[in-house]
Amino acid sequence: MLINDLKHKSARVRSTVAEMCIERGGHIASSLSCIEILVALYQGGTLNISKDTLDHPDRDRFILSKGHGETVLYAILADMGFFPNEWLSEQYRYGDCILGGHPDKNIPGVEHSTGSLGHGLGVACGLATAGKIDNSSRYHYVLLGDAECTEGSVWEACLYASAQNLDNVIAIVDRNHIGSIDFIDSFTSLKPFAEKWSSFGWNVFNCNGHDFAELFTEFEKTKNMKNGKPSVVIAETVKGKGISFIEHQPIWHVKQLNNSDDIDNARKELSIGEGND
Amino acid sequence: MTDYANMQMRDAFISELFEQAKHDRDIIFISNEYGAPSLDIFREELPEQFINAGISEQNIISVASGIALEGKKVFVYSIASFISLRCFEQIKLDMCVHNAPVTILAVGTGFAYSEDGPTHHATEDIGVMRTLASIEICSPADAKQSSRLVNICLTKQQPRYIRFDKGKFSILSETFCYSNDGYGILENADSEVLLLSTGFMTHRAVEVAQELKTHGVGTTIVDLWKLKPLNPDLVEVIDKVKYIFTIEEHTVNAGLGSMIAEFVLDNNCKVRLKRFAIKDDLLYDYGVRNKIHEKSGLDAGSIVRSIIKHIE
Numbered sequence A: 001m002l003i004n005d006l007k008h009k010s011a012r013v014r015s016t017v018a019e020m021c022i023e024r025g026g027h028i029a030s031s032l033s034c035i036e037i038l039v040a041l042y043q044g045g046t047l048n049i050s051k052d053t054l055d056h057p058d059r060d061r062f063i064l065s066k067g068h069g070e071t072v073l074y075a076i077l078a079d080m081g082f083f084p085n086e087w088l089s090e091q092y093r094y095g096d097c098i099l100g101g102h103p104d105k106n107i108p109g110v111e112h113s114t115g116s117l118g119h120g121l122g123v124a125c126g127l128a129t130a131g132k133i134d135n136s137s138r139y140h141y142v143l144l145g146d147a148e149c150t151e152g153s154v155w156e157a158c159l160y161a162s163a164q165n166l167d168n169v170i171a172i173v174d175r176n177h178i179g180s181i182d183f184i185d186s187f188t189s190l191k192p193f194a195e196k197w198s199s200f201g202w203n204v205f206n207c208n209g210h211d212f213a214e215l216f217t218e219f220e221k222t223k224n225m226k227n228g229k230p231s232v233v234i235a236e237t238v239k240g241k242g243i244s245f246i247e248h249q250p251i252w253h254v255k256q257l258n259n260s261d262d263i264d265n266a267r268k269e270l271s272i273g274e275g276n277d
Numbered sequence B: 001m002t003d004y005a006n007m008q009m010r011d012a013f014i015s016e017l018f019e020q021a022k023h024d025r026d027i028i029f030i031s032n033e034y035g036a037p038s039l040d041i042f043r044e045e046l047p048e049q050f051i052n053a054g055i056s057e058q059n060i061i062s063v064a065s066g067i068a069l070e071g072k073k074v075f076v077y078s079i080a081s082f083i084s085l086r087c088f089e090q091i092k093l094d095m096c097v098h099n100a101p102v103t104i105l106a107v108g109t110g111f112a113y114s115e116d117g118p119t120h121h122a123t124e125d126i127g128v129m130r131t132l133a134s135i136e137i138c139s140p141a142d143a144k145q146s147s148r149l150v151n152i153c154l155t156k157q158q159p160r161y162i163r164f165d166k167g168k169f170s171i172l173s174e175t176f177c178y179s180n181d182g183y184g185i186l187e188n189a190d191s192e193v194l195l196l197s198t199g200f201m202t203h204r205a206v207e208v209a210q211e212l213k214t215h216g217v218g219t220t221i222v223d224l225w226k227l228k229p230l231n232p233d234l235v236e237v238i239d240k241v242k243y244i245f246t247i248e249e250h251t252v253n254a255g256l257g258s259m260i261a262e263f264v265l266d267n268n269c270k271v272r273l274k275r276f277a278i279k280d281d282l283l284y285d286y287g288v289r290n291k292i293h294e295k296s297g298l299d300a301g302s303i304v305r306s307i308i309k310h311i312e
Helices: A003-024 A028-033 A035-043 A067-079 A120-133 A152-163 A193-199 A212-225 A260-269 B009-021 B037-045 B057-069 B080-085 B088-097 B125-129 B143-155 B200-214 B234-239 B256-266 B289-296 B300-311
Strands: A061-064 A140-145 A169-175 A203-208 A231-236 B027-031 B050-052 B073-079 B102-107 B136-138 B160-164 B177-180 B183-186 B193-197 B219-224 B226-228 B243-251 B272-278
Touching (some): A003 A035, A003 A067, A003 A212, A028 A035, A035 A169, A061 A120, A152 B057, A169 A212, A193 A231, A212 A231, B009 B027, B009 B037, B009 B073, B009 B102, B009 B143, B027 B057, B057 B073, B057 B088, B073 B143, B080 B102, B080 B160, B125 B256, B193 B256, B200 B243, B200 B300, B234 B256, B243 B256, B243 B300, B256 B272, B272 B300
Parallel strands (some): A061 A140, A203 A231, B193 B219, B193 B243
16 A cells, blocks of 8 residues: 555544544543554554454464554554444444443454553463464564553563564554653653663664654564564654644643544644545 | 372372373463472473463463463463462453463462461462452362363363462372362261361361361361352252351451352351451461461361350
């Protein structure tokens, strides 16, 4: 798919995410920072996952370890036909709540239930260990938040992946520099972040997490390493990307987009209702 | 013929698992950097089915769940106090919520590591584990029972927690009848007193029964080797007696006694129940196991005196 098409797709996902959050709540800022990453993975040809290969043993595995980015995953899975588009408005945090506030394994296309941080990488290491045992060529992708990396279990998994030579594990960190109530550097700085991963025995790649060309370049590198080491792509992002008054503002991790002026301004910035498709 | 009375529970289990693993490549054994004599041959002969995942309980459970979700039969081997508490959320979310067929082999329950102190005491594990909806809890009392559990694990794959004591124990099936699912029974049809116990403390219950007999008090003893789910047929055993005494090496909160109290209430059993357990006063102590038991009133003499007073 051409990068321009992916840009259109990500603009549409951004609008969908905003509308879901306006309507039902959700972590809007955390979602907006990882849209290009997930579009690149799912719709840019990185993951070999489709609704027709849901049960194929050699499909790639993806775990959204930062489970609070669920709106982005739902919008993409709906667009790819994993479930009806109507669920986004009729089932997200509403009614039977088939689409809950964090990913649930019972949703078509969701590999693993997440929501509590620091689980996804360890589970992916388990899937990857089984992949090695079964001689599968599949890859195991995990998207982590950067503040999630203050969980000790993330680093336990890092040690394990490296010790077990899991070069079929590819972690991506949504490096938006903000946790739940503050900038990460203000509470538990992760710096030097890249060096931490490399000192744990990982291949480390850096890129702009909103730039498709850079994302694809780095994703491709991770697949071509084949040096027995797991890989991480540290994707620099902007928390709240696309809505100026949400960008880089820690309060928007939990703040709801429910004030009418904010809603109007957000829609205006995202050109919702102006036929931006 | 295997001399189970001279085997540790964990070694009986691992030896049997090793025999099965030789023919079943889907059996994967993960050690929390923890060994056993019986594990050496497993590591040596089946290196592709053995992982030493280091001292990292949280990650071990996540990894084990991931491997199990890909169709493997995974066994996690660790010290009970660490693997029941340090990684409880991983057990809840990655293992139980996903119904991953992981069996946790937890060694050193209760005060088994008595001299090693509070860090190694596993006196809360039944209480925490039984709050998890989909997990099965087994608690064998000797090496023969432990060995039998391997077949159960491989036949019915689900999240499971197995408690192993340390040391060697007499084989209860030489006197108890184990034809019911989940429990063994040494029945005295004329008795009004039922002693209910599990694991190490079933041997204490046997001592108590012997001593009570010298006082003219007959007892039926039930050894609960499966604590969750409890076999509903236990109602019939309970309905035959007037008094139940639960005996456990676990905090009085939420352990075996609590389970039985709930069972009695839920089934409207007309019976009097008294619980012998570790008192709710943080017994964080070092010492020889029997000495710790004396402090907690869990030695045979204290239990017998209390029972006699209770039934007078």
